[in-house]
Amino acid sequence: MVSFAIRRFLAMIPILILLSVTVFSLAKLMPGDALTGKIDPNNANPEYIAKMREQLGYNDPVPVQYVKWVTGFFQGDMGDSFVHKMPVTQLIGERIENTVMLALASLLITYVVAFILGMIAGRWPYRWSDHLILTFNYIGYAVPSFFAAIVCIYIFSIQLGWFPASGSISVGAQEGTLYYYLERIKHTILPAIVLGLFNTAAYTQFLRNDVIENASKDYVRTAMAKGTKTSAIYNKHILRNSLIPMVTFIGLDIGTLLSGAVITETIFTYPGLGQLFIDSVSSRDYSVVMAISMLLAIMSLVGNLIADLLYSVVDPRIRLR
Amino acid sequence: MMKKNSGIVMSAFMALSMAVVGCSQPSASPTPAPAPAPTTPEVQPDNNTPKPGGTVTFAYRSPFKGLLERAYYEGDDDDRILRFTTEALIGTGDDLKPFPYMVDWTVSDDKKTFTFTMKNKDIKWHNGDPLTMEDWKYALEIIAHKDYEGSRYSNVEMIVGADEYQKGTAKEISGIKITDPYTMSITIKQPTANFIANVWSYPAPKKYYEGIAIKDLVNHPKVRQNPIGTGPFKVKKIQPGEFVEMERFDDYWQGKPLLDGVVYKVIDGKMAASLLKNGEIDMYTIQNSLYDDVAKIDNIDLIEVDELAYTYIGFKMGHWDAEKKLNIMDRPKYSDKRLRQAMAYAIDRKALAKAFEKNKAEPIHAPMPPVSWAKAPDSELNTYDYNPEKAKQLLDEAGFKDVTGDGLREDPQGKKFTINYDAMSGTEVAEPRAQAILQFWKEVGLDAKLNGGALKEFNAFYDMVEKDEPSVEVFSAAWGLSADPDPAGLFKATDLWNYSRWVSEESDKLIAEGVSEKAMDEAVRKDIYVKWQKLVNEELPSIFLHSRKEITAKNKRVQGTHVNSASPINDTHKWWVTK
Numbered sequence: 085m086v087s088f089a090i091r092r093f094l095a096m097i098p099i100l101i102l103l104s105v106t107v108f109s110l111a112k113l114m115p116g117d118a119l120t121g122k123i124d125p126n127n128a129n130p131e132y133i134a135k136m137r138e139q140l141g142y143n144d145p146v147p148v149q150y151v152k153w154v155t156g157f158f159q160g161d162m163g164d165s166f167v168h169k170m171p172v173t174q175l176i177g178e179r180i181e182n183t184v185m186l187a188l189a190s191l192l193i194t195y196v197v198a199f200i201l202g203m204i205a206g207r208w209p210y211r212w213s214d215h216l217i218l219t220f221n222y223i224g225y226a227v228p229s230f231f232a233a234i235v236c237i238y239i240f241s242i243q244l245g246w247f248p249a250s251g252s253i254s255v256g257a258q259e260g261t262l263y264y265y266l267e268r269i270k271h272t273i274l275p276a277i278v279l280g281l282f283n284t285a286a287y288t289q290f291l292r293n294d295v296i297e298n299a300s301k302d303y304v305r306t307a308m309a310k311g312t313k314t315s316a317i318y319n320k321h322i323l324r325n326s327l328i329p330m331v332t333f334i335g336l337d338i339g340t341l342l343s344g345a346v347i348t349e350t351i352f353t354y355p356g357l358g359q360l361f362i363d364s365v366s367s368r369d370y371s372v373v374m375a376i377s378m379l380l381a382i383m384s385l386v387g388n389l390i391a392d393l394l395y396s397v398v399d400p401r402i403r404l405r
Numbered sequence: 406m407m408k409k410n411s412g413i414v415m416s417a418f419m420a421l422s423m424a425v426v427g428c429s430q431p432s433a434s435p436t437p438a439p440a441p442a443p444t445t446p447e448v449q450p451d452n453n454t455p456k457p458g459g460t461v462t463f464a465y466r467s468p469f470k471g472l473l474e475r476a477y478y479e480g481d482d483d484d485r486i487l488r489f490t491t492e493a494l495i496g497t498g499d500d501l502k503p504f505p506y507m508v509d510w511t512v513s514d515d516k517k518t519f520t521f522t523m524k525n526k527d528i529k530w531h532n533g534d535p536l537t538m539e540d541w542k543y544a545l546e547i548i549a550h551k552d553y554e555g556s557r558y559s560n561v562e563m564i565v566g567a568d569e570y571q572k573g574t575a576k577e578i579s580g581i582k583i584t585d586p587y588t589m590s591i592t593i594k595q596p597t598a599n600f601i602a603n604v605w606s607y608p609a610p611k612k613y614y615e616g617i618a619i620k621d622l623v624n625h626p627k628v629r630q631n632p633i634g635t636g637p638f639k640v641k642k643i644q645p646g647e648f649v650e651m652e653r654f655d656d657y658w659q660g661k662p663l664l665d666g667v668v669y670k671v672i673d674g675k676m677a678a679s680l681l682k683n684g685e686i687d688m689y690t691i692q693n694s695l696y697d698d699v700a701k702i703d704n705i706d707l708i709e710v711d712e713l714a715y716t717y718i719g720f721k722m723g724h725w726d727a728e729k730k731l732n733i734m735d736r737p738k739y740s741d742k743r744l745r746q747a748m749a750y751a752i753d754r755k756a757l758a759k760a761f762e763k764n765k766a767e768p769i770h771a772p773m774p775p776v777s778w779a780k781a782p783d784s785e786l787n788t789y790d791y792n793p794e795k796a797k798q799l800l801d802e803a804g805f806k807d808v809t810g811d812g813l814r815e816d817p818q819g820k821k822f823t824i825n826y827d828a829m830s831g832t833e834v835a836e837p838r839a840q841a842i843l844q845f846w847k848e849v850g851l852d853a854k855l856n857g858g859a860l861k862e863f864n865a866f867y868d869m870v871e872k873d874e875p876s877v878e879v880f881s882a883a884w885g886l887s888a889d890p891d892p893a894g895l896f897k898a899t900d901l902w903n904y905s906r907w908v909s910e911e912s913d914k915l916i917a918e919g920v921s922e923k924a925m926d927e928a929v930r931k932d933i934y935v936k937w938q939k940l941v942n943e944e945l946p947s948i949f950l951h952s953r954k955e956i957t958a959k960n961k962r963v964q965g966t967h968v969n970s971a972s973p974i975n976d977t978h979k980w981w982v983t984k
Contacts, residue, residue: 116864123867123902125894126887127479128556130901136554168470169477169554170624178645234675242679249676249685251647255668353673355468355646363468368864 089393096385104157107377108150111370117142118166118368140166153371157378163371167364172375176357182252183356185268186349187341189276190283194337195330197280198287205288206295206326207318217288224285233278233351240274247274250353275352279345283337287330294326328398335391339384459982460666461963463489463974464686466674468646473632475607476547477555477623486649486669488974490531491634494521494541495606499969500778501713501888503601507536507658516596516922523587528658530610531633531640538589540608542581546570547609549578552620560605565592598924602889608635637662637978647671662978663965677958681705687960690973694833696763699958708968709765711775712955716766716883718752718842719947720745723906724873732898732906738878742944746789747799748824748879749948751849752842753791758951760841761834766951771938772884772892775952776970779890779931781938789948796849807850814850824853827869827880830860842881870904880904881950888971890934892916896941907946912937 118140119133137143141152156163162172205217241249248254252271257264298304299322307317346358353359357376364372469482475491478484496506507528508521521538528536547553548561549570561567565580580592593600610633617625627633632640635658638651652666672680672689678698680686682705691699691707699705723734739745754768770786773779800806804817816822824846828839839860846853856876861869869877882904884895893916894900898908915937924930942949957973959966962983967975 114864115862115868120864120867122479122556123871124885125902126885129559129894132556132558139554169472170629174624237676238679242676242683245683249680250672251644251670253644253647255642255644255648255650255670351673351675353468353647353671355644359468359646366863 089389092389092392096389099385100382103381104154104378105150107374107381108153111374111377112146112149114365114368116368118370121367136166153374157375162375165364165369165372167367167369167372172371175360175372176375176379179355179357179360182354183342183345183349183358186272186276186279186345186354186356187338189269189272190280190341191334191337193276193280194283194287197284198291198330201284201288202291202326203295203318203323205292206299206322209292209296214292217292221285221288224281227281229278229282230347230351232281233275233348236274236278237352247271252354252356271354275345275348275354278352279341279348287333290329291326294329295322298322298325328395331398332391332394335387335389335394336384338387338390339380340387342380342383455663455965455979455981457661457663457981458665459984460668461664461687461980461982462668462670462685464670464672464677464680464689466672466677466689466692468671469649469669471629471643471645472623473640473643474609474622474628476544476553476557476605476609477628479556484972485974486640486651487634488636488972489638489651489667489669489977490632490636490640491607492636493606494523494608495601495604497602497888497971499776501774501776501890501970502778503888508606510601512925516925517594518590518592519600520588520590525658526587528635529656530613530635531654532610532613533656534610534612535586536608536635537586538583539586540611541589541606542578542583543611543614544607544609545581545605546578547619547622548605550619552618554620554623557605560603563593563597563600563603565594596922596925598920598922598930599889599891610634638664638667641666657978659978663981664977667977678702681958681960684960687963688957688966688973690955690957693763693765693953693956696765696956704961706959706961708957708959708966708973709954710957710968710970711767712953713774713886713888713970714883715769715772715774715886715952716881716950717772717947718748718879718881718950719870719905721873721878721880721904721906722946723908725871725901725906730899730901732900732903732908734906734908736906741803743799743803744805745945745948747796747803747805747849748846748851749789749945750792750796750799751851752845752948752950754789754950755791757838757841761838762951762953765954765956767954769949769952771942772886772895772949773890773934773938774886774888774970777886777888777890778927779934781935781942785935785939786942793849800849800851805851812850813847813852822852824851825856825876825878826853827856827866827877828860829863829866829882831863835860839881871901873906891920892937893920896946905946907944909940909944912940912944915940 117137119136122128122133141149144152153163160173162176164170165172165175168175201217201220205214208214237249240246248271252268253264254267254271257267295318304317304322307321342357345356346361348354349356349358350362360372361376364376463485465482465485467482469486470480472478472483473487473490475487478487492507494507496504498504505524507524509524510519510521512519523536523538530536545561545564548555548557549567551571551573558571564578566575566578567580569575570578581589583589591604613633614622614627617627622628630643637654637657637659639654640649641652642650648671649669650666651669653662653664655661670686672686674692677689677691678695681689681699682702684704700707720739721736722739723732723736726733734740758764758766758768767775768788769775770783770788771781773781800814805814805822807813808815808819814822826839826843828835830836839855843853843855856878866880866882870880870882895902896907897903897913897916915933918924919930919933919937924933955970957968963980964983965976965979965981966973967979969975
């Protein structure tokens with residue numbers, strides 16, 4: 085398995101190079117640059133813009149710009165954000181905590197809800213409970229997350245006032261107090277639910293189908309013949325087998341969750357990477373756009389690797405060569 | 406049949422009476438209600454006399470950058486925070502004229518040296534340090550420093566010695582002299598009428614920033630996390646991208662502010678109406694498309710002011726020669742003034758405002774803010790009121806006639822004539838608005854189509870317009886206007902941002918005269934600008950469309966606010982809340 089991991093890791097290098105070329109060229113192909121938005125006679129003049137373009141290296145040949153960026157990136161220097169006037173690493177550092185918290189919370193919600201619903205639906209298939217869950221799943225699948233976000237804000241924060249509508253923390257909360265952490269959680273729940281909704285639907289269906297399939301297998305029949313209690317069969321034997329595909333999803337989720345938060349974070353004005361990404365695209369803050377795209381791509385790659393490794397851990401029948 | 410008709414009349418009448426009721430309601434609120442019987446005497450003063458205490462939540466629609474030093478801030482996002490915490494030494498009035506605020510000044514006989522004296526010697530920074538002229542000098546030095554990366558050098562470069570200081574050949578800016586802590590003189594290169602309006606007058610806390618190199622200043626914690634100013638409120642806590650908590654500055658030079666504090670909060674624009682309604686936010690400059698939703702809310706007042714910006718349709722009449730840094734007028738397609746005027750007459754600007762701006766936009770006829778003291782009265786200008794007949798007549802005169810008989814006019818040479826129109830995407834009304842404009846031109850027989858068949862995203866649009874792409878002919882855009890009426894930067898032969906590439910000797914002459922020594926007399930200066938506006942209004946290098954209204958929604962509990970064209974945030978020390 086170790087040699088497998090090393091080989092997979094080495095195989096990632098050409099992919100990364102290809103990715104960096106793609107990310108860089110796509111960013112550079114966007115019309116305009118960070119200074120287009122500065123065309124405003126009140127706050128700037130053409131001389132300033134020309135000077136900054138020169139200083140930022142926008143006038144260098146494209147291959148030179150690429151080499152500069154890529155060498156910096158792999159040394160951990162992602163450049164400076166033109167808009168925020170600070171190093172990109174510092175900017176991302178400020179935001180990543182929020183995004184990771186949101187991702188973990190939504191992961192937790194996804195797994196807990198999918199686990200419960202999937203077990204119920206799988207144990208008693210084709211009953212009213214199964215149909216209800218199925219309906220819920222279809223809705224979860226079909227509703228786009230931006231719409232779900234707005235509906236959730238309208239109902240839960242504006243009408244009912246249970247959760248705050250925006251932000252990651254309340255005004256006046258002192259860092260380090262219990263109140264502060266409770267507030268953080270309170271602010272994360274709503275966006276986490278919206279973010280987790282889509283995956284919940286998928287996982288519930290996965291688990292349900294797997295449980296149904298396993299229920300007709302030989303080992304279940306044997307257990308039944310031995311007189312094992314039905315609940316024990318489901319909760320122990322079947323569950324353990326059905327969890328295998330679910331666990332491996334965790335790896336894949338790492339990449340998708342971080343990128344999936346883009347829309348949700350924007351609507352909830354939750355200051356994480358996703359919101360930063362959207363803002364940076366529209367203001368053409370290249371260094372930030374490229375850094376986040378690369379980060380997300382690397383996350384996906386690493387996530388895939390973890391998923392593959394997990395397969396062999398959870399299911400010894402799978403041999404990695 | 407009869408019955409049906411009367412039903413329509415009836416409902417129309419009902420609608421009318423409802424409209425009347427709707428109109429009369431807002432006017433009722435400012436007039437104080439008839440005094441109630443004196444059974445509850447202590448209730449009444451509640452709503453009329455300012456009282457201390459309370460906080461106000463001011464909302465904005467996009468995350469702030471947090472560049473909380475005036476020399477570096479760029480957008481409205483940070484400006485709105487800084488308006489609570491900092492103040493300029495020279496004020497700008499509602500009519501956009503500069504006035505002595507924290508400093509007074511005198512001018513030397515050669516009109517080159519301005520001597521400023523602090524009106525109040527007891528102004529303090531939030532950390533208790535006294536404000537002196539050293540702080541102003543320091544601010545000018547930051548901007549003129551070679552390591553400074555902000556965009557404000559144009560507000561300093563008129564000072565004698567600024568260029569040498571920027572190049573590093575001088576240790577001091579020779580034109581700045583401090584005689585005592587409260588008196589400073591500035592000498593400028595040549596007498597300039599708008600020097601007072603243009604010079605950078607936000608002080609920077611020299612002592613507080615001591616020991617910080619200029620290149621590190623922009624990202625220093627003293628700018629990012631603990632900025633200070635001399636304004637009525639001081640920063641208490643900054644949550645990047647979310648909110649800034651500010652508290653009262655007790656030593657504020659105009660007296661202790663009434664509010665305990667202010668919260669500046671970032672919200673999603675789509676939720677604005679709901680958040681205003683449930684009182685989560687108190688003040689917010691709304692998008693005009695939200696007007697109807699917000700106007701329905703009982704606890705909200707709407708304040709309208711003219712925006713310092715205008716929309717226009719430009720004609721590409723040449724290209725920019727980057728070598729010579731000069732506009733060359735060499736694209737003849739729209740060079741006939743009558744064609745440009747006809748295209749203006751063909752557009753019903755009032756109808757456009759009604760359809761796409763909820764009627765919250767006024768047609769303008771020259772590029773000058775409606776509130777500006779220098780604006781030419783409409784009676785002096787051609788207002789280009791909607792007149793398709795006049796448009797057709799002008800086109801006929803100019804030789805644009807329909808020779809092929811397809812209902813569309815050909816150019817004077819008899820060749821097919823098509824207007825290639827460009828506009829920006831981004832709002833929900835962008836597409837129908839562009840189609841309406843094309844339709845107006847078609848109605849007078851001009852063939853018009855969208856360039857490339859679609860609207861363009863902001864960055865792509867300006868990329869093409871600035872580079873004079875050959876396909877760009879007629880383009881719809883907008884400019885922000887400065888408080889000072891000087892049109893330099895957008896209309897001279899040497900201006901890159903003169904996107905029409907329109908060159909006129911007379912215009913250049915008037916623009917130069919407008920800032921010359923003789924224009925230091927305000928009446929003379931206004932006269933020059935009226936002449937210039939008449940010229941532009943006649944030549945029409947662009948069709949000037951609208952100046953929009955900027956609408957600020959305010960919870961009725963917030964009192965004492967002062968909204969003007971420059972900003973919704975003024976005199977914050979006088980703000981107070983009823984509960």
